[in-house]
Amino acid sequence: MKPHHLKKEQVAAGKWLSLQKVTWQDDKGRERVYDSCDRTTTKPEMKADCVEIFTFIRSKSSKEQSAILVRQYRPPVDSYMIxxxxxxxxxxxxxxxxxxxxLKEETGHTGRVLFVSNPTGPNGGISSERAIVVHVEITVDDEEQVRKPMQQHLDDGESIQVMVIPMSELFERLQKYAGEGDLVDAKLWTFAYGWHLSQKQ
Known part of the structure; x- marks a missing residue:
């Protein structure tokens, strides 16, 4: 028997999130209850709630690739996150x-979309949120342009620091920032460590 929802009841709601009480049936036919949160911005016809933008930037004069990341304060964890x-x-x-x-709003950069994933579950233990990973490539003429600050277009209340980190330094730099007190997003940690291991093969 495949586990499935029986009913979903809203317990509370804010501007961006709602708390849900999910009654579901497990694979043995037993009825169970689980707490979950939903995004209030999602419509039934939408395939996902958000996009995660995996972005490489490189110059035409160099083979070195750099990742574009963002650092911002996240109130739920009371910390800066990368x-x-x-x-x-x-x-x-x-x-x-x-x-x-x-990408344009947060970093000022524009690029070419190379890949779009199927919907993924960033945090299935507490949330119904679905994210789509989009791979964007940015090419500039020379190495100096790679780290040139670009004009951001941020929403009111947003304060985002753009970080351009060479892929050869990514894992070590993230370890350094984490040691200094920043939180590194789990998806980014996983990617960076996987890349680090692949370069040692």
């Missing part, structure tokens, strides 16, 4: 459109 650029999908917007828009 993350991939990301954002919510607007109603009627494709993942590609959302990724290009959010």
């Amino acid at each position: 993350e991939f650029p990301a954002g919510l999908l607007d109603e009627g917007e494709s993942p590609e459109e959302a990724a290009v828009r959010e």
Whole structure:
């Protein structure tokens, strides 16, 4: 028997999130209850809630690739976090459109979409949120442009620091920032450590 929802009841709601009481049936037919949170911005016709933007930037004169990351204060964890650029999908917007828009807003960069994933579950233990990973490539003419600050277009209340880190230094730099007190997003940690291991093969 496949586990499945029996009913879902809203317990409380804020501007961005709602708390849900989920009654479900397990694989042995037993009825169970679970707490979950949903994003209030999601519409039934939307495939996902948000995009995670995996972005490489490189110059035409160099083979070195750098990752574009963002650092921002996150109230739920009362800490600065280092993350991939990301954002919510607007109603009627494709993942590609959302990724290009959010990347421009948060970092000032524009690029070419190379890959769009199926919906993924960033935190299935507490949330129904679904994210789509979008790979964007940015090419500039020379090495100096790679780290040149770009004009951001941030929403009110947003304060985002753009970080451009060579892939050869990514894992060590994240370890350093974590040791200094920042939180590193779990998806970014996983990617960085996987890349680190792959370069040692």
